[in-house]
Amino acid sequence: MKNLAVGESPPLLVVEDLQTHFFTRRGVTKAVDGVSFTLRAGETLALVGESGSGKSVTCLSLVRLVPEPAGRIVGGRILLDGEDLLDKSAAEMRRIRGKQIAMVLQDPMTSLNPALTIGTQVSEVVRLHQGLRGPSLRERVLEALSRLRIPGADSRLRHYQHQLSGGMRQRVSSAIAMSCAPRLLIADEPTTSLDVTIQAQYLDLLKEVQAASGVAVILVTHDFGIVAANADRVAVMYAGRIVEIGTTLDVFNHPAHPYTRALLRCLPDVELKHARLVEIGGQPPDLTRLPPGCPFAPRCPERQPRCDTEYPPAVSVKNGHVAHCWVAVGAEAPPR
Amino acid sequence: MLQGVGLKKYFSAARGFAIGRPRGVIKALDGVSVQVAEGETLGIVGESGSGKTTLAKLFLLLERPTAGSLLFDGKATDTFDRADLARYRRAVQAVFQDPYSSLNPRMRVEHIVSEPLPRDDGMSRAAVRERVAEVLQLVGLRRDSAALYPHEFSGGQRQRIAIARALVTYPKFIVLDEPVSALDVSIRAQILNLLKELQERLGLAYIMISHDLAAARYLATRLAVMYAGRLVETGECDAVYTEPFHPYTQALLSAALPLHPSARRQRIVLTGEVPNPMNPPAGCRFHPRCPRVMPECATREPEFKEVKPGRVTACHLY
Numbered sequence: 117m118k119n120l121a122v123g124e125s126p127p128l129l130v131v132e133d134l135q136t137h138f139f140t141r142r143g144v145t146k147a148v149d150g151v152s153f154t155l156r157a158g159e160t161l162a163l164v165g166e167s168g169s170g171k172s173v174t175c176l177s178l179v180r181l182v183p184e185p186a187g188r189i190v191g192g193r194i195l196l197d198g199e200d201l202l203d204k205s206a207a208e209m210r211r212i213r214g215k216q217i218a219m220v221l222q223d224p225m226t227s228l229n230p231a232l233t234i235g236t237q238v239s240e241v242v243r244l245h246q247g248l249r250g251p252s253l254r255e256r257v258l259e260a261l262s263r264l265r266i267p268g269a270d271s272r273l274r275h276y277q278h279q280l281s282g283g284m285r286q287r288v289s290s291a292i293a294m295s296c297a298p299r300l301l302i303a304d305e306p307t308t309s310l311d312v313t314i315q316a317q318y319l320d321l322l323k324e325v326q327a328a329s330g331v332a333v334i335l336v337t338h339d340f341g342i343v344a345a346n347a348d349r350v351a352v353m354y355a356g357r358i359v360e361i362g363t364t365l366d367v368f369n370h371p372a373h374p375y376t377r378a379l380l381r382c383l384p385d386v387e388l389k390h391a392r393l394v395e396i397g398g399q400p401p402d403l404t405r406l407p408p409g410c411p412f413a414p415r416c417p418e419r420q421p422r423c424d425t426e427y428p429p430a431v432s433v434k435n436g437h438v439a440h441c442w443v444a445v446g447a448e449a450p451p452r
Numbered sequence: 453m454l455q456g457v458g459l460k461k462y463f464s465a466a467r468g469f470a471i472g473r474p475r476g477v478i479k480a481l482d483g484v485s486v487q488v489a490e491g492e493t494l495g496i497v498g499e500s501g502s503g504k505t506t507l508a509k510l511f512l513l514l515e516r517p518t519a520g521s522l523l524f525d526g527k528a529t530d531t532f533d534r535a536d537l538a539r540y541r542r543a544v545q546a547v548f549q550d551p552y553s554s555l556n557p558r559m560r561v562e563h564i565v566s567e568p569l570p571r572d573d574g575m576s577r578a579a580v581r582e583r584v585a586e587v588l589q590l591v592g593l594r595r596d597s598a599a600l601y602p603h604e605f606s607g608g609q610r611q612r613i614a615i616a617r618a619l620v621t622y623p624k625f626i627v628l629d630e631p632v633s634a635l636d637v638s639i640r641a642q643i644l645n646l647l648k649e650l651q652e653r654l655g656l657a658y659i660m661i662s663h664d665l666a667a668a669r670y671l672a673t674r675l676a677v678m679y680a681g682r683l684v685e686t687g688e689c690d691a692v693y694t695e696p697f698h699p700y701t702q703a704l705l706s707a708a709l710p711l712h713p714s715a716r717r718q719r720i721v722l723t724g725e726v727p728n729p730m731n732p733p734a735g736c737r738f739h740p741r742c743p744r745v746m747p748e749c750a751t752r753e754p755e756f757k758e759v760k761p762g763r764v765t766a767c768h769l770y
């Protein structure tokens with residue numbers, strides 16, 4: 117599944133120390149607080165974490181759609197092919213969204229417009245980004261729909277979203293996303309509203325489309341089963357930061373951060389009959405009142421005194437496998 | 453013992469604002485027989501539209517069956533008098549999916565938790581208060597949480613309040629409708645463990661409705677798999693997971709993703725979608741999607757057969 121040649125090309129996307137904060141009456145919420153990662157063409161990176169961990173805000177930041185004025189990107193760089201998206205004007209960003217970076221959202225019921233036909237919604241994107249008109253536009257739209265295996269694409273053009281099933285709606289919104297051959301596809305919980313058998317269909321299809329087009333995918337999910345089956349690399353987020361990142365095999369086989377280890381242990385596995393699940397005590401932290409040290413420290417079974425005072429630096433466990441923890445398991449050199 | 457015999461629930465699609473919508477009958481539940489014994493957990497799994505929530509509503513007497521009957525300790529619920537009904541409502545309680553919408557934000561926890569207690573059985577205010585504190589403690593909350601409002605609690609704690617409310621009447625059966633689906637992954641284990649502990653301590657029986665196959669496996673002792681308003685397979689939970697008989701169960705379980713990247717097992721990817729409940733296919737309802745379909749599947753409806761001791765499935769393959 118891992119393609120080594122992919123690993124040698126320069127990264128498509130480089131995110132460095134991204135910080136997105138929300139300024140509210142209750143104080144500053146550091147929704148994303150120093151997130152860094154890279155992504156290569158054709159690769160799938162899973163962003164996994166609980167609600168409030170910053171996965172979705174990271175994605176919104178990448179397309180500069182953080183809800184303003186409360187939310188602002190206050191620091192960092194987002195390099196797509198070496199160009200910083202944070203330097204782009206609003207007009208330039210509009211040309212990038214949909215063309216270079218496309219998104220698929222959780223609930224196609226709300227991401228598709230109920231008052232417009234499927235045909236209108238798919239052709240809007242193709243017309244705006246590729247300037248096509250008339251029969252060639254129609255051809256491109258049909259091609260986009262059939263690439264996502266939408267049966268009877270011709271007659272679907274006149275349908276509205278309520279005439280489609282959930283799985284079919286998600287295919288339509290993916291067809292819209294893929295219609296202009298984007299370099300990067302951000303899929304934010306794309307299967308949460310789908311049934312398991314439909315989820316399996318959709319994820320297989322996404323893999324197929326990715327293999328054919330070479331698009332890089334950021335897959336946001338809270339489901340470790342989806343990560344295990346679909347991602348090349350995984351970034352585990354907690355309280356606005358990536359606490360561990362590495363190849364899916366490394367992270368699942370040798371989780372270095374106590375949070376990752378606890379999460380993998382506390383989930384029931386469909387393949388096993390558990391006597392009792394190992395719990396993670398406590399609650400995810402309040403993002404307006406983060407502790408000065410590691411935000412997971414209050415819930416961590418391996419907490420040390422310094423965990424409460426200093427945020428741990430990145431520790432390399434293995435080539436490309438990094439954890440932010442003072443007591444990371446398997447670290448090559450323990451942090452000073 | 454709680455027993456459903458040949459339960460059917462049809463909804464009319466003709467009523468209401470339905471311009472241009474086809475008129476007809478939605479067969480949400482079409483002949484389902486299940487039973488739950490005291491102390492066990494019946495897991496009911498299936499996808500949306502399979503009828504699992506309708507079944508839960510029948511158990512809670514929130515809907516009346518179109519046909520069939522529900523028996524509680526051998527007595528049909530439609531013959532209940534007031535006293536029977538009150539006894540039933542105390543014995544069968546519920547915990548719902550979303551603790552943000554199932555708790556009234558304007559009520560204090562004490563009020564929420566004491567609500568299922570009958571008004572007329574002469575419990576003093578002090579006794580009510582004591583019982584509330586007791587169940588709060590049972591679910592791992594502080595006794596003095598009773599004075600607070602739901603917004604002062606996190607999602608996991610709210611689900612504990614919902615569980616406390618279900619426990620307050622000393623029930624024998626609790627219907628759990630997707631009890632952890634709305635919770636964060638790190639909180640799910642806490643709630644699943646709590647439910648298991650309470651079951652062992654109090655001898656409760658659960659009817660757990662879930663689309664989360666891993667969570668269902670953790671709690672259930674017996675499993676019932678539903679498809680398009682019908683049961684397709686029942687059996688001891690672990691046996692069904694390790695050796696599913698019905699092709700739908702096989703596909704459903706194979707679509708559940710194991711938690712390990714190297715555990716890439718053979719997946720059966722189904723084509724097509726769940727059938728329209730207004731116009732379900734003739735014969736076996738799964739036959740248009742079934743990878744092992746045979747000619748007779750389209751014409752004759754399969755009957756339940758005991759394939760192995762305790763393992764029942766409705767499929768022409770057996």
